[in-house]
Amino acid sequence: MTHPDEYKTIVKPSEGDFRDRGSKFPSYLVPCENEDALKIHIAELKKKHPGSRHVCYGAILGTENSIERSNDDGEPNGTAGLPILNQLLSAELRNVALLVVRYFGGTKLGKPGLIAAYKESAKSAIESSKQVVRYHKTDISFRFSYDATGPVMQAIEHIQHAHIKDQQFDQDCSITVSIPKSEVDKALHLFDHTNEVEVSQMD
Template sequence: MSLFDDTYRTIAEPADGIFRDKGSKFIAYAYPFRDENKLKEIIAQLKAEHPKARHHCWAYRLTPDRSIFRFNDDGEPSGTAGRPILNVLLSQDITNVLVVVVRYFGGTLLGVPGLINAYKTATQEAIDVAEVVERTVNNVYAVHFDYLQMNDVMKIVKEYDLKVLSQNFDTSCTIHVEMRKLQVNEVVGKLDNIEGIEVDYLRTI
Protein backbone atom coordinates (compact mmCIF):
# COMPACT_ATOMS: atom_id res chain seq x y z
CA MET A 1 0.00 0.00 0.00
CA SER A 2 1.47 3.36 -0.98
CA LEU A 3 1.72 6.31 1.36
CA PHE A 4 -1.22 8.03 -0.34
CA ASP A 5 -3.49 5.00 -0.63
CA ASP A 6 -5.93 4.75 2.27
CA THR A 7 -8.21 1.98 1.03
CA TYR A 8 -8.03 -1.81 0.99
CA ARG A 9 -10.21 -4.70 -0.20
CA THR A 10 -11.75 -7.28 2.10
CA ILE A 11 -14.95 -9.36 2.36
CA ALA A 12 -18.12 -8.08 4.00
CA GLU A 13 -19.56 -11.35 5.35
CA PRO A 14 -18.53 -15.01 5.77
CA ALA A 15 -18.86 -17.14 2.62
CA ASP A 16 -18.16 -20.73 1.63
CA GLY A 17 -17.37 -22.78 -1.45
CA ILE A 18 -16.88 -26.45 -2.29
CA PHE A 19 -14.72 -28.48 -4.67
CA ARG A 20 -14.79 -32.25 -5.27
CA ASP A 21 -12.12 -34.45 -6.85
CA LYS A 22 -11.90 -38.27 -6.94
CA GLY A 23 -14.17 -38.68 -3.94
CA SER A 24 -12.41 -36.08 -1.80
CA LYS A 25 -14.45 -33.06 -0.75
CA PHE A 26 -12.89 -29.65 -0.01
CA ILE A 27 -15.12 -27.11 1.76
CA ALA A 28 -13.69 -23.58 1.99
CA TYR A 29 -14.92 -21.16 4.64
CA ALA A 30 -13.94 -17.49 4.23
CA TYR A 31 -14.29 -15.04 7.11
CA PRO A 32 -13.72 -11.32 7.63
CA PHE A 33 -10.82 -11.48 10.09
CA ARG A 34 -9.02 -8.83 12.13
CA ASP A 35 -7.93 -10.61 15.31
CA GLU A 36 -5.37 -13.44 15.28
CA ASN A 37 -6.61 -14.52 18.71
CA LYS A 38 -9.90 -15.67 17.12
CA LEU A 39 -8.14 -18.27 14.91
CA LYS A 40 -8.18 -21.14 17.43
CA GLU A 41 -11.84 -20.53 18.20
CA ILE A 42 -12.83 -20.67 14.52
CA ILE A 43 -10.74 -23.82 13.86
CA ALA A 44 -12.22 -25.52 16.95
CA GLN A 45 -15.74 -24.66 15.79
CA LEU A 46 -15.11 -26.13 12.31
CA LYS A 47 -13.56 -29.28 13.81
CA ALA A 48 -16.68 -29.70 15.93
CA GLU A 49 -18.88 -29.28 12.84
CA HIS A 50 -16.71 -31.63 10.74
CA PRO A 51 -15.37 -34.27 13.17
CA LYS A 52 -14.73 -36.80 10.38
CA ALA A 53 -12.77 -34.45 8.15
CA ARG A 54 -9.10 -35.42 7.61
CA HIS A 55 -7.58 -31.89 7.40
CA HIS A 56 -8.42 -28.30 8.36
CA CYS A 57 -5.95 -26.17 6.37
CA TRP A 58 -5.95 -22.39 6.49
CA ALA A 59 -4.36 -19.08 5.53
CA TYR A 60 -5.00 -15.48 6.43
CA ARG A 61 -3.83 -11.95 5.62
CA LEU A 62 -4.08 -9.10 8.09
CA THR A 63 -3.74 -5.31 8.33
CA PRO A 64 -4.59 -2.67 5.73
CA ASP A 65 -1.02 -2.74 4.40
CA ARG A 66 -1.32 -6.55 3.98
CA SER A 67 1.96 -7.07 5.85
CA ILE A 68 0.89 -9.96 8.11
CA PHE A 69 0.07 -13.43 6.79
CA ARG A 70 0.20 -17.01 8.01
CA PHE A 71 -0.78 -20.39 6.60
CA ASN A 72 -0.93 -24.00 7.75
CA ASP A 73 -1.01 -27.29 5.81
CA ASP A 74 -2.43 -29.30 8.77
CA GLY A 75 -0.75 -32.56 7.76
CA GLU A 76 -1.02 -32.22 3.99
CA PRO A 77 2.30 -32.34 2.07
CA SER A 78 4.22 -29.09 2.55
CA GLY A 79 3.15 -26.34 0.16
CA THR A 80 0.01 -28.11 -1.11
CA ALA A 81 -2.69 -26.51 1.06
CA GLY A 82 -1.97 -23.36 3.08
CA ARG A 83 0.16 -21.70 0.41
CA PRO A 84 -2.40 -22.20 -2.42
CA ILE A 85 -5.11 -20.77 -0.13
CA LEU A 86 -2.90 -17.74 0.59
CA ASN A 87 -2.10 -17.33 -3.09
CA VAL A 88 -5.79 -16.78 -3.85
CA LEU A 89 -5.93 -14.01 -1.23
CA LEU A 90 -2.82 -12.48 -2.80
CA SER A 91 -4.15 -12.70 -6.37
CA GLN A 92 -7.50 -11.17 -5.32
CA ASP A 93 -5.64 -8.46 -3.36
CA ILE A 94 -7.83 -8.88 -0.29
CA THR A 95 -6.79 -8.61 3.35
CA ASN A 96 -8.29 -9.01 6.84
CA VAL A 97 -9.54 -12.36 5.56
CA LEU A 98 -9.19 -15.92 6.91
CA VAL A 99 -9.94 -18.98 4.77
CA VAL A 100 -10.15 -22.48 6.28
CA VAL A 101 -10.52 -25.44 3.90
CA VAL A 102 -11.96 -28.60 5.44
CA ARG A 103 -11.01 -31.78 3.56
CA TYR A 104 -12.81 -35.09 3.59
CA PHE A 105 -10.54 -37.79 2.12
CA GLY A 106 -12.17 -39.84 -0.61
CA GLY A 107 -9.73 -42.78 -0.61
CA THR A 108 -7.74 -41.78 -3.71
CA LEU A 109 -4.49 -39.83 -3.45
CA LEU A 110 -4.58 -36.68 -5.56
CA GLY A 111 -0.83 -36.03 -5.72
CA VAL A 112 0.82 -32.66 -5.23
CA PRO A 113 -0.63 -30.92 -8.34
CA GLY A 114 -4.10 -32.28 -7.53
CA LEU A 115 -3.97 -31.02 -3.94
CA ILE A 116 -2.71 -27.58 -4.93
CA ASN A 117 -5.52 -27.28 -7.47
CA ALA A 118 -8.15 -28.51 -5.00
CA TYR A 119 -7.26 -26.09 -2.19
CA LYS A 120 -6.89 -23.21 -4.63
CA THR A 121 -10.20 -23.93 -6.40
CA ALA A 122 -12.20 -24.40 -3.17
CA THR A 123 -10.84 -21.09 -1.87
CA GLN A 124 -11.63 -19.34 -5.15
CA GLU A 125 -15.20 -20.70 -5.01
CA ALA A 126 -15.69 -19.13 -1.56
CA ILE A 127 -14.20 -15.77 -2.57
CA ASP A 128 -16.26 -15.73 -5.77
CA VAL A 129 -19.52 -15.83 -3.79
CA ALA A 130 -18.27 -13.42 -1.09
CA GLU A 131 -19.07 -9.73 -1.33
CA VAL A 132 -15.70 -8.03 -1.81
CA VAL A 133 -15.82 -4.48 -0.44
CA GLU A 134 -13.44 -1.55 -0.24
CA ARG A 135 -12.69 -0.19 3.22
CA THR A 136 -10.80 2.93 4.23
CA VAL A 137 -7.66 2.76 6.35
CA ASN A 138 -8.55 4.66 9.52
CA ASN A 139 -6.44 5.94 12.42
CA VAL A 140 -7.74 6.25 15.97
CA TYR A 141 -6.66 9.23 18.07
CA ALA A 142 -7.31 10.28 21.66
CA VAL A 143 -8.07 13.98 22.07
CA HIS A 144 -7.63 15.49 25.56
CA PHE A 145 -9.07 18.93 26.33
CA ASP A 146 -10.66 21.11 28.99
CA TYR A 147 -14.45 21.23 29.26
CA LEU A 148 -14.43 24.87 28.11
CA GLN A 149 -12.84 23.78 24.80
CA MET A 150 -15.64 21.32 24.03
CA ASN A 151 -17.29 23.48 21.36
CA ASP A 152 -14.01 24.03 19.50
CA VAL A 153 -13.24 20.29 19.45
CA MET A 154 -16.75 19.13 18.52
CA LYS A 155 -16.89 21.71 15.71
CA ILE A 156 -13.87 20.00 14.08
CA VAL A 157 -15.38 16.54 14.73
CA LYS A 158 -18.56 17.63 12.96
CA GLU A 159 -16.74 19.45 10.13
CA TYR A 160 -14.81 16.29 9.18
CA ASP A 161 -17.61 13.87 10.08
CA LEU A 162 -15.31 11.97 12.47
CA LYS A 163 -16.61 8.87 14.19
CA VAL A 164 -16.51 9.20 17.99
CA LEU A 165 -15.67 5.79 19.46
CA SER A 166 -15.79 6.79 23.12
CA GLN A 167 -16.06 9.93 25.19
CA ASN A 168 -15.48 10.97 28.78
CA PHE A 169 -16.65 14.48 29.69
CA ASP A 170 -15.62 15.85 33.07
CA THR A 171 -13.53 18.86 34.09
CA SER A 172 -10.92 17.36 31.77
CA CYS A 173 -12.35 15.55 28.75
CA THR A 174 -11.15 12.78 26.45
CA ILE A 175 -12.68 11.51 23.22
CA HIS A 176 -11.43 8.74 20.94
CA VAL A 177 -12.07 9.57 17.30
CA GLU A 178 -11.60 7.58 14.11
CA MET A 179 -10.49 9.35 10.95
CA ARG A 180 -9.40 8.40 7.46
CA LYS A 181 -5.65 8.18 7.04
CA LEU A 182 -5.75 10.85 4.34
CA GLN A 183 -7.48 13.27 6.76
CA VAL A 184 -4.99 12.88 9.60
CA ASN A 185 -2.55 15.72 8.87
CA GLU A 186 -5.32 18.24 8.31
CA VAL A 187 -7.48 17.27 11.29
CA VAL A 188 -4.64 16.82 13.79
CA GLY A 189 -3.14 20.10 12.58
CA LYS A 190 -6.39 21.95 13.34
CA LEU A 191 -6.69 20.34 16.77
CA ASP A 192 -3.06 21.15 17.58
CA ASN A 193 -3.74 24.81 16.78
CA ILE A 194 -6.17 25.00 19.71
CA GLU A 195 -4.14 25.89 22.79
CA GLY A 196 -3.99 23.27 25.52
CA ILE A 197 -5.32 20.35 23.48
CA GLU A 198 -3.35 17.08 23.38
CA VAL A 199 -3.75 14.61 20.53
CA ASP A 200 -2.34 11.07 20.84
CA TYR A 201 -2.20 8.40 18.12
CA LEU A 202 -3.65 5.08 19.36
CA ARG A 203 -3.84 2.61 16.44
CA THR A 204 -4.65 1.97 12.80
CA ILE A 205 -7.73 -0.07 11.88
Protein backbone atom coordinates (compact mmCIF):
# COMPACT_ATOMS: atom_id res chain seq x y z
CA MET A 1 0.00 0.00 0.00
CA THR A 2 1.47 3.34 -1.05
CA HIS A 3 -1.24 5.71 0.24
CA PRO A 4 -2.09 5.88 3.98
CA ASP A 5 -5.83 5.56 3.25
CA GLU A 6 -5.59 2.63 0.84
CA TYR A 7 -7.09 -0.76 1.48
CA LYS A 8 -7.75 -3.78 -0.72
CA THR A 9 -11.02 -5.62 -1.04
CA ILE A 10 -12.87 -7.70 -3.64
CA VAL A 11 -15.42 -6.73 -6.27
CA LYS A 12 -17.49 -9.92 -6.15
CA PRO A 13 -17.37 -13.45 -4.67
CA SER A 14 -14.80 -15.93 -5.92
CA GLU A 15 -14.29 -19.65 -5.41
CA GLY A 16 -11.41 -22.05 -4.96
CA ASP A 17 -10.84 -25.73 -4.30
CA PHE A 18 -8.37 -28.22 -2.85
CA ARG A 19 -8.43 -32.00 -2.56
CA ASP A 20 -6.34 -34.40 -0.53
CA ARG A 21 -6.77 -38.16 -0.03
CA GLY A 22 -10.46 -38.06 -0.88
CA SER A 23 -11.32 -35.02 1.22
CA LYS A 24 -12.70 -32.05 -0.71
CA PHE A 25 -12.22 -28.44 0.39
CA PRO A 26 -14.28 -26.02 -1.75
CA SER A 27 -13.69 -22.41 -0.69
CA TYR A 28 -15.65 -19.18 -1.01
CA LEU A 29 -14.28 -15.64 -0.72
CA VAL A 30 -17.11 -13.13 -0.26
CA PRO A 31 -17.51 -9.40 0.48
CA CYS A 32 -18.44 -9.10 4.17
CA GLU A 33 -18.68 -5.92 6.24
CA ASN A 34 -19.89 -7.17 9.63
CA GLU A 35 -20.67 -10.18 11.82
CA ASP A 36 -24.35 -10.29 10.86
CA ALA A 37 -23.37 -10.68 7.21
CA LEU A 38 -20.84 -13.35 8.20
CA LYS A 39 -23.55 -15.39 9.97
CA ILE A 40 -25.70 -15.23 6.83
CA HIS A 41 -22.82 -16.49 4.65
CA ILE A 42 -22.17 -19.39 7.05
CA ALA A 43 -25.85 -20.38 7.11
CA GLU A 44 -26.10 -20.22 3.31
CA LEU A 45 -23.07 -22.47 2.85
CA LYS A 46 -24.31 -25.03 5.37
CA LYS A 47 -27.58 -25.12 3.44
CA LYS A 48 -25.73 -25.40 0.11
CA HIS A 49 -23.47 -28.21 1.41
CA PRO A 50 -25.70 -30.36 3.68
CA GLY A 51 -23.38 -33.36 3.35
CA SER A 52 -20.25 -31.55 4.50
CA ARG A 53 -18.51 -32.16 7.82
CA HIS A 54 -17.29 -28.61 8.50
CA VAL A 55 -17.69 -24.99 7.37
CA CYS A 56 -14.61 -23.18 8.66
CA TYR A 57 -13.75 -19.56 8.07
CA GLY A 58 -11.51 -16.56 8.50
CA ALA A 59 -12.78 -13.01 8.17
CA ILE A 60 -11.52 -9.43 8.31
CA LEU A 61 -14.53 -7.20 8.88
CA GLY A 62 -14.45 -3.45 8.34
CA THR A 63 -11.77 -1.31 6.76
CA GLU A 64 -10.57 0.78 9.71
CA ASN A 65 -9.89 -0.87 13.08
CA SER A 66 -10.85 -4.13 11.38
CA ILE A 67 -12.20 -7.07 13.36
CA GLU A 68 -10.53 -10.44 12.74
CA ARG A 69 -12.53 -13.63 13.14
CA SER A 70 -11.72 -17.31 12.62
CA ASN A 71 -13.46 -20.58 13.43
CA ASP A 72 -12.42 -24.24 13.15
CA ASP A 73 -16.02 -25.56 13.27
CA GLY A 74 -15.04 -28.79 15.02
CA GLU A 75 -11.69 -29.37 13.32
CA PRO A 76 -8.68 -29.66 15.69
CA ASN A 77 -7.86 -26.30 17.27
CA GLY A 78 -5.85 -24.02 14.99
CA THR A 79 -5.94 -26.28 11.92
CA ALA A 80 -8.61 -24.48 9.87
CA GLY A 81 -9.76 -20.98 10.82
CA LEU A 82 -6.31 -19.58 11.55
CA PRO A 83 -4.66 -20.82 8.32
CA ILE A 84 -7.59 -19.29 6.39
CA LEU A 85 -7.31 -15.98 8.27
CA ASN A 86 -3.55 -15.89 7.70
CA GLN A 87 -4.10 -16.06 3.95
CA LEU A 88 -6.40 -13.03 4.14
CA LEU A 89 -3.81 -11.16 6.20
CA SER A 90 -1.06 -12.05 3.71
CA ALA A 91 -3.23 -10.75 0.86
CA GLU A 92 -3.98 -7.56 2.87
CA LEU A 93 -7.70 -7.85 2.17
CA ARG A 94 -10.41 -6.04 4.13
CA ASN A 95 -14.20 -6.36 4.32
CA VAL A 96 -14.09 -10.03 3.36
CA ALA A 97 -14.88 -13.49 4.68
CA LEU A 98 -13.28 -16.68 3.39
CA LEU A 99 -15.21 -19.86 4.10
CA VAL A 100 -13.89 -23.36 3.43
CA VAL A 101 -16.18 -26.39 3.40
CA ARG A 102 -14.84 -29.88 4.10
CA TYR A 103 -16.17 -33.14 2.77
CA PHE A 104 -14.44 -35.99 4.60
CA GLY A 105 -12.94 -38.54 2.23
CA GLY A 106 -12.45 -41.39 4.69
CA THR A 107 -8.76 -40.81 5.44
CA LYS A 108 -7.61 -38.66 8.35
CA LEU A 109 -5.15 -35.98 7.23
CA GLY A 110 -3.59 -35.20 10.61
CA LYS A 111 -2.99 -31.68 11.87
CA PRO A 112 -0.25 -30.78 9.34
CA GLY A 113 -2.41 -32.11 6.51
CA LEU A 114 -5.44 -30.14 7.65
CA ILE A 115 -3.46 -26.92 8.03
CA ALA A 116 -2.04 -27.34 4.52
CA ALA A 117 -5.45 -28.19 3.03
CA TYR A 118 -7.28 -25.21 4.50
CA LYS A 119 -4.40 -22.91 3.61
CA GLU A 120 -4.26 -24.07 -0.02
CA SER A 121 -8.02 -23.96 -0.50
CA ALA A 122 -8.14 -20.42 0.91
CA LYS A 123 -5.22 -19.39 -1.28
CA SER A 124 -7.03 -20.79 -4.33
CA ALA A 125 -10.10 -18.60 -3.72
CA ILE A 126 -7.94 -15.50 -3.20
CA GLU A 127 -5.97 -16.14 -6.39
CA SER A 128 -9.18 -16.36 -8.44
CA SER A 129 -10.62 -13.13 -6.99
CA LYS A 130 -10.79 -9.72 -8.61
CA GLN A 131 -9.29 -7.24 -6.15
CA VAL A 132 -9.63 -3.46 -6.03
CA VAL A 133 -7.89 -0.69 -4.13
CA ARG A 134 -10.19 1.67 -2.28
CA TYR A 135 -9.68 4.56 0.13
CA HIS A 136 -10.95 5.64 3.53
CA LYS A 137 -12.76 8.81 2.51
CA THR A 138 -14.76 11.74 3.84
CA ASP A 139 -16.81 14.45 2.13
CA ILE A 140 -15.71 18.07 1.68
CA SER A 141 -17.99 20.91 0.55
CA PHE A 142 -16.83 23.87 -1.54
CA ARG A 143 -19.15 26.92 -1.69
CA PHE A 144 -18.19 29.77 -3.99
CA SER A 145 -19.33 32.38 -6.48
CA TYR A 146 -19.50 31.43 -10.15
CA ASP A 147 -16.41 33.54 -10.89
CA ALA A 148 -14.31 31.27 -8.66
CA THR A 149 -15.28 28.07 -10.53
CA GLY A 150 -11.96 27.78 -12.39
CA PRO A 151 -9.68 28.01 -9.33
CA VAL A 152 -11.93 25.62 -7.35
CA MET A 153 -11.96 22.97 -10.11
CA GLN A 154 -8.20 23.30 -10.50
CA ALA A 155 -7.70 22.84 -6.76
CA ILE A 156 -9.89 19.72 -6.72
CA GLU A 157 -7.88 18.20 -9.57
CA HIS A 158 -4.76 18.43 -7.39
CA ILE A 159 -6.31 16.49 -4.48
CA GLN A 160 -5.22 12.85 -4.74
CA HIS A 161 -8.03 10.36 -5.45
CA ALA A 162 -10.77 13.02 -5.17
CA HIS A 163 -14.21 12.13 -6.54
CA ILE A 164 -16.89 14.75 -7.22
CA LYS A 165 -20.20 13.49 -5.79
CA ASP A 166 -22.41 16.50 -6.43
CA GLN A 167 -22.11 19.90 -8.09
CA GLN A 168 -24.43 22.87 -8.57
CA PHE A 169 -23.54 25.89 -10.68
CA ASP A 170 -25.62 29.03 -10.33
CA GLN A 171 -24.98 32.49 -8.98
CA ASP A 172 -23.92 30.66 -5.82
CA CYS A 173 -22.13 27.38 -6.57
CA SER A 174 -21.34 24.29 -4.52
CA ILE A 175 -19.37 21.10 -5.06
CA THR A 176 -19.27 18.07 -2.79
CA VAL A 177 -16.09 16.04 -3.11
CA SER A 178 -15.19 12.69 -1.56
CA ILE A 179 -11.47 12.65 -0.67
CA PRO A 180 -9.06 10.41 1.29
CA LYS A 181 -9.07 11.29 4.99
CA SER A 182 -5.35 12.09 4.94
CA GLU A 183 -6.06 14.86 2.40
CA VAL A 184 -8.70 16.63 4.53
CA ASP A 185 -6.45 19.10 6.38
CA LYS A 186 -4.82 20.21 3.15
CA ALA A 187 -8.19 20.61 1.42
CA LEU A 188 -9.68 22.68 4.25
CA HIS A 189 -6.88 25.23 3.92
CA LEU A 190 -6.73 25.48 0.13
CA PHE A 191 -8.50 28.86 0.09
CA ASP A 192 -7.35 30.43 3.35
CA HIS A 193 -6.00 33.32 1.28
CA THR A 194 -9.44 34.40 0.03
CA ASN A 195 -13.02 34.87 1.25
CA GLU A 196 -14.47 33.89 -2.13
CA VAL A 197 -14.45 30.16 -1.37
CA GLU A 198 -15.79 28.45 1.75
CA VAL A 199 -14.47 24.94 2.41
CA SER A 200 -15.98 22.70 5.11
CA GLN A 201 -15.95 19.07 6.17
CA MET A 202 -19.35 17.39 6.03
CA ASP A 203 -20.68 15.12 8.77
